[in-house]
Amino acid sequence: MDSQENRELISEESVSKENVSEEISKKKRPSIRKIIFWILAIAMMVMIFVFSSKTADDSTEESHRVGKFIGYMLEYDFQNWTEDAQNRYAQKYDHVIRKTAHFLEYMTLAILIFGAVYDSPYEVEDEDEDEESEDAAKKIKKYELSDVKKKRKKIDAKNTRIPWCFATLYAISDEFHQTFVSGRSGEPLDVCIDGSGALLGVLLAFAITKLIGKYINS
Numbered sequence: 001m002d003s004q005e006n007r008e009l010i011s012e013e014s015v016s017k018e019n020v021s022e023e024i025s026k027k028k029r030p031s032i033r034k035i036i037f038w039i040l041a042i043a044m045m046v047m048i049f050v051f052s053s054k055t056a057d058d059s060t061e062e063s064h065r066v067g068k069f070i071g072y073m074l075e076y077d078f079q080n081w082t083e084d085a086q087n088r089y090a091q092k093y094d095h096v097i098r099k100t101a102h103f104l105e106y107m108t109l110a111i112l113i114f115g116a117v118y119d120s121p122y123e124v125e126d127e128d129e130d131e132e133s134e135d136a137a138k139k140i141k142k143y144e145l146s147d148v149k150k151k152r153k154k155i156d157a158k159n160t161r162i163p164w165c166f167a168t169l170y171a172i173s174d175e176f177h178q179t180f181v182s183g184r185s186g187e188p189l190d191v192c193i194d195g196s197g198a199l200l201g202v203l204l205a206f207a208i209t210k211l212i213g214k215y216i217n218s
Helices: 002-028 032-052 056-074 083-092 094-117 127-139 157-178 188-217
Strands: none
Touching: 032 094, 032 157, 056 083, 056 094, 083 094, 094 157, 094 188, 157 188
16 A cells, blocks of 8 residues: 555655656746747847948938928928929928837837737736646745746836847947948937837836726726
8 A cells, every 4th residue: 555655645746756857947938928029129129220221322312201291291292393492392301200210219119129028918817827826836845836837927117127228239240330331320329219218118018007007907
């Protein structure tokens, strides 16, 4: 009888070990959502790099096209203006367009990095699952409870540092990259604008994530 009980106990411990190993493996595996966010973030960084690789003349021409589009949208009879008048109008908004583009690019990048780094409130586990994990941890002493329980990273205000720092460091590298492009230069002011856009992006992502989490858990 003792040997049978020992075999059953060993069998239960073996099953428990397999369950724990499976849970730990799932915990380490990145979610599809995170992978998608990383792909989008990398695509955004590539797009920023491509824009920064354009010469000063090409960049000016591109921003003038945007300025003319604004003119078509806001100014009455803009299409009948002379080409010179349209160019002067586009030139007037050139600086604003460039700086706004910087701000929006890095705001978007920071939001994507935030989504790639932090867990979604949709993925929070039920308390019952945590209790089952605790039981499994008690049966197998060599596994710590922290390894068994699938705790999600707590999303609080200080967590905005990671995506903000990542985006800002990329902005610094991008300005350095522009010093090697014909007619372009690296501007500290642009780094400040990029960093401000990244900060707004992570704050928006943080606020939206917290609201969604409260709604789901309510």
